[in-house]
Amino acid sequence: MSAPMMPFIDLAAQRARIGDQIEVAVRRVVRHGAYIMGPEVFELEKQLAAFCGAKHVVSCASGTDALTLVLLARGVGPGVAVLCPSFTFAATAEAVALLGGTPFFVDVLPDTFNMDPESLAAAVAEARAQKLNPAGVISVDLFGQPADYDAIEAICAREGLWLLCDAAQAFGASYRGRQLGTFGLATTTSFFPAKPLGAYGDGGAVFTDDDELAEVLRSLRVHGQGVDKYDNVRIGVTGRLDTIQAAVLLEKLAIFSDEISARNAIASRYAQGLREVAIPPVVAEGCESVWAQYTIRLKPGQRDGLVAALKEAGVPTACYYPVPLHRQTAYRAYPRAGGELKTTDQLAREVLSLPMHPYLTAEAQDRIVGAAARHLR
Numbered sequence: 001m002s003a004p005m006m007p008f009i010d011l012a013a014q015r016a017r018i019g020d021q022i023e024v025a026v027r028r029v030v031r032h033g034a035y036i037m038g039p040e041v042f043e044l045e046k047q048l049a050a051f052c053g054a055k056h057v058v059s060c061a062s063g064t065d066a067l068t069l070v071l072l073a074r075g076v077g078p079g080v081a082v083l084c085p086s087f088t089f090a091a092t093a094e095a096v097a098l099l100g101g102t103p104f105f106v107d108v109l110p111d112t113f114n115m116d117p118e119s120l121a122a123a124v125a126e127a128r129a130q131k132l133n134p135a136g137v138i139s140v141d142l143f144g145q146p147a148d149y150d151a152i153e154a155i156c157a158r159e160g161l162w163l164l165c166d167a168a169q170a171f172g173a174s175y176r177g178r179q180l181g182t183f184g185l186a187t188t189t190s191f192f193p194a195k196p197l198g199a200y201g202d203g204g205a206v207f208t209d210d211d212e213l214a215e216v217l218r219s220l221r222v223h224g225q226g227v228d229k230y231d232n233v234r235i236g237v238t239g240r241l242d243t244i245q246a247a248v249l250l251e252k253l254a255i256f257s258d259e260i261s262a263r264n265a266i267a268s269r270y271a272q273g274l275r276e277v278a279i280p281p282v283v284a285e286g287c288e289s290v291w292a293q294y295t296i297r298l299k300p301g302q303r304d305g306l307v308a309a310l311k312e313a314g315v316p317t318a319c320y321y322p323v324p325l326h327r328q329t330a331y332r333a334y335p336r337a338g339g340e341l342k343t344t345d346q347l348a349r350e351v352l353s354l355p356m357h358p359y360l361t362a363e364a365q366d367r368i369v370g371a372a373a374r375h376l377r
């Protein structure tokens with residue numbers, strides 16, 4: 001008989017801590033009735049800006065909308081290419097393709113899983129040679145760790161490209177002492193419930209220091225409105241964050257720093273226990289991750305057996321990402337750096353994500369590490 005399954009992400013444990021406060025906050029919104037663009041939305045934007053040091057925060061309906069709003073503002077559409085990794089969640093490239101632009105896939109680094117600056121530089125040259133008109137780059141801070149911003153920003157500056165940072169998995173993380181939200185032209189995040197800072201539904205935000213961009217984003221999220229809602233100065237979307245979600249997020253933001261510390265302690269403990277039997281994730285020098293996922297690398301052929309052994313021990317696992325975007329039906333026709341993405345393909349075969357959330361007990365972690373070590377030894 002197999003053991004009962006522990007949760008992969010334990011949202012119930014967080015509810016036990018702040019569930020009452022969240023319910024009071026939600027009831028307050030239900031009673032005041034400003035369900036759209038209520039005071040909590042603006043308070044959240046203010047607190048998020050203070051948290052990361054960005055000048056402007058424009059909340060919106062999802063992490064995908066956040067990407068789309070910035071791309072719309074930059075005029076991405078047919079005849080424009082945007083470079084992005086293939087080893088990411090579909091939304092990164094989807095936002096480009098949905099607007100008619102061309103996602104150009106770039107390889108990642110084997111240790112951090114983030115965009116490989118060398119592959120990026122090569123891809124820019126290739127895109128130019130193919131007359132694809134590269135206009136910008138979307139970096140992804142995968143599994144909670146910032147991409148290599150010194151290198152990526154330098155390439156963007158040299159090549160005249162804007163940089164959009166997809167921090168859907170990494171809000172709260174920092175790079176060389178600077179919080180995500182302050183790099184590139186803009187940074188986006190997601191408040192999907194399973195992300196490190198998750199709502200009780202969909203939500204997202206854009207962070208930028210650019211006054212003009214912030215104003216355009218605020219217009220785009222309400223149908224391209226001008227001076228009032230019956231003045232339409234551009235084509236936009238219905239992209240607002242619900243007031244109820246903002247109220248939930250305000251309560252969660254209050255404990256977010258504490259949760260990030262807990263995630264980091266858990267990640268260190270995992271690394272200690274797993275070092276001998278697998279390749280634990282590498283945090284680059286000067287980076288702090290928020291550990292949206294704890295993703296190890298295994299030897300070829302080990303993954304399926306380990307998944308089954310852990311399942312038997314009551315430990316759920318997930319594979320992010322088994323099929324990279326450049327091999328997906330919807331995206332395989334788009335160009336990629338050097339014709340193939342070797343590291344991306346290799347990682348897709350080797351990675352496995354283990355349970356990770358701030359409330360993972362030492363006891364549960366010992367069970368996970370013990371079961372993995374027993375199987376892999």
Ligand SMILES: *Cc1c(COP(=O)(O)O)cnc(C)c1O
Nearest residue numbers: 062063064089091092168190192
């Ligand atoms: C989750 C995610 C998104 C999309 O966020 P949604 O809020 O679900 O739209 C975009 N990019 C990455 C890398 C993600 O992990």
